[in-house]
Amino acid sequence: MTSSNDKKDRFERKGKREDSNIGLVGRGSGFIPTGDASTMPEGTERRGSRGRRFVVRTLVPLLVLAVLLGGGFVWWTQLRPVQVTVNGTLQSVTVGTTIDQLKSDEGIQTSPGNYVSVSGNILAEGEGYPYSVSVNDKDMDYDAARAYKVAGGERITVGDGGDRTEPYTTETVNQPPKLLMDGNVGAINYISQWGSTTVKDVLTGQESGEQVDGTVYEQGQDCVVTVKDVEPSDDQKLVALTFDDGPSEYTPQYLQILQDKGVKATFFCLGKEVDAHPDEAKAIVDAGCQICSHSYDHPDLRYAEPQTVVDQLTSSFSSIENATGKKTTAFRPPYGSFTQRTWLNTQGVATVAVRWDIDTEDWKQPGADQIVSAACSNVHSGSIILMHDGGGPRDQDVEALPQIIDTLQSQGYTFVTISELLASDDSFPDYVASCDSTMPSSAVWPDEIG
Structure with missing residues (x-):
């Protein structure tokens, strides 16, 4: 018959065995401790803590470098000063400056062109393009000039604006030849040139109704009778x-x-x-x-x-x-x-x-x-x-x-x-x-x- 003291001893021994196993997982397999640090022997450090400290020590410098590089990229692409020649004068401007900004910053004054019909007649004075631009001696159309951003080293010329043409429709037509007379006095009349068809575009102004020739795809000729x-x-x-x-x-x-x-x-x-x-x-x-x-x-x-x-x-x-x-x-x-x-x-x-x-x-x-x-x-x-x-x-x-x-x-x-x-x-x-x-x-x- 077991005494109460024996039971007490067994209970205490069991508790000690259980306490001694706290924080060990797969001890024989080399698994890491999982229990409270207070249960570990003094001077012992958990493997998970070492990993987290390594990550912190590694990421912080990288983040700092990324911030520095990002700031440098922004400076290089948006804030860096560059030199350009504007209307014959060397100027220092911020990279990416637009033509509108350049005109404003440099105080460049231009006169606009006129709004004209397809044949060039003025429909409204001063309602053409505000300015004209050439970069490195190459003319740019107005829309391209407005979208242009300074890169540095260019020769930029900003001048008065050109005329802006009214909207027009385009129709490709076959134009037959006409009969022309070359001379009016003489005993002999003869066909000196036979006619052929001209294939071309005809532009019709939507406001003026005027018509002018556009692209010529096949150049024909009139028929000529010489006298x-x-x-x-x-x-x-x-x-x-x-x-x-x-x-x-x-x-x-x-x-x-x-x-x-x-x-x-x-x-x-x-x-x-x-x-x-x-x-x-x-x-x-x-x-x-x-x-x-x-x-x-x-x-x-x-x-x-x-x-x-x-x-x-x-x-x-x-x-x-x-x-x-x-x-x-x-x-x-x-x-x-x-x-x-x-x-x-x-x-x-x-x-x-x-x-x-x-x-x-x-x-x-x-x-x-x-x-x-x-x-x-x-x-x-x-x-x-x-x-x-x-x-x-x-x-x-x-x-x-x-x-x-x-x-x-x-x-x-x-x-x-x-x-x-x-x-x-x-x-x-x-x-x-x-x-x-x-x-x-x-x-x-x-x-x-x-």
């Missing part, structure tokens, strides 16, 4: 005999005289007469003479509708080619009447219009002598003499023709066709002298007069 006389080069004495309104019953007589004299001429034939006398038309070509159009049935083309002009020319060209095998795009306008508007109406089917500078007025039936006198008076090298093959009795012309040839040959003149006459003048392109060129496929015919 001039023929001036043979190298002091050649050349003259061209021409006969209108045929072919006719007189054509063989003319051709025989020309052949006998060794002379060539040009016949401006009506399409309807070619259709009526195809053999005579073919004989003109076979004789070495030139055949061109005089329209189909002789209307005054100045007063004809555009389609009528085209039909008159194309029909006569076709009649000539069908009868002779020769192509031509040269013509003599009836009555010599052909204006810039008439040229516009051709739609580019013709290339050369031939008038004259010597009119025999044979249509008046003045007599052979008078016809000879009119043909030979005032002749010069490059002259084009007008006579007739059809349109009435031509017996006086037949009588006058040999005398005209003899008289002018005695004066040193050589008779040539219109193509030969044009070729004698170096200012006429080869395609014009050929009298059979056509509008290039790349060309665009004008729809209005320039």
Whole structure:
């Protein structure tokens, strides 16, 4: 039987064992103490305290360094003084200074530009950009200048403001060529430049309504008709005999005289007469003479509708080619009447219009002598003499023709066709002298007069 004293001893021994284990966790495994420090032997320090003290000793210097570095960064990027040249004067300013601040700090005075339309007309004075800026000799637009911050070392020029343009819309358009006339006096009209389309932007001011050209993507050109006389080069004495309104019953007589004299001429034939006398038309070509159009049935083309002009020319060209095998795009306008508007109406089917500078007025039936006198008076090298093959009795012309040839040959003149006459003048392109060129496929015919 256990006594009460034994129980007391066991209880005390148990308590001591439990006290001796306070603060030890996994003793044999090297775990750290966890109990109250008061339970540890004197001079013993817990491992957790050493760790915290190490962290403190390490972090504090790092935090101090971070503060110093941060302050240095702020100073370098926002507070550091730098030098710049402003309007030719070296200045010390804070890095990052804006142009507005620079103007204010340095007392720079500028005058604003104006508010203008797309074509440059002033809409409001003094309501343009307040100032202009160039940095290192490179101009900046106003928005970029306002956002600019000084870095140091720049050459900055601040001046008066530029004009500010009204808002505008932009439309890309295809602009067809116009028809221009180069010169207004001369026996020969020819297309010296074919037209092409210009592709460009057109700017329309939203306030003014004005329009101006913007970016040009394809530069076209206008169509040009040049008007001039023929001036043979190298002091050649050349003259061209021409006969209108045929072919006719007189054509063989003319051709025989020309052949006998060794002379060539040009016949401006009506399409309807070619259709009526195809053999005579073919004989003109076979004789070495030139055949061109005089329209189909002789209307005054100045007063004809555009389609009528085209039909008159194309029909006569076709009649000539069908009868002779020769192509031509040269013509003599009836009555010599052909204006810039008439040229516009051709739609580019013709290339050369031939008038004259010597009119025999044979249509008046003045007599052979008078016809000879009119043909030979005032002749010069490059002259084009007008006579007739059809349109009435031509017996006086037949009588006058040999005398005209003899008289002018005695004066040193050589008779040539219109193509030969044009070729004698170096200012006429080869395609014009050929009298059979056509509008290039790349060309665009004008729809209005320039």
